[in-house]
Amino acid sequence: MGRLVRDRVPDIIRQSGREPVIAVLDDIDYRKALLTKLFEEADELREASLAEVAEEMIGRLRA
Numbered sequence: 001m002g003r004l005v006r007d008r009v010p011d012i013i014r015q016s017g018r019e020p021v022i023a024v025l026d027d028i029d030y031r032k033a034l035l036t037k038l039f040e041e042a043d044e045l046r047e048a049s050l051a052e053v054a055e056e057m058i059g060r061l062r063a
Contacts, residue, residue, distance in 0.1 A: 004033055 002021070013020040025033060045053065 004037055 002023075005022075010020040010022050048056070
């Protein structure tokens with residue numbers, strides 16, 4: 001499986017002259033993909049330094 005993307009990402013890719021490969025997931029596969037992504041992000045957070053976590057949090061709060 002590739003990446004989970006927001007609705008407009010394929011359009012942005014098309015605007016750059018490329019053709020995205022996309023798949024629409026059913027509810028079960030979508031839930032599995034979300035859980036996989038959640039666990040990946042949790043692992044990255046666990047391995048990050050306090051400074052990296054703080055920097056990421058500040059960036060998210062400013063967005």
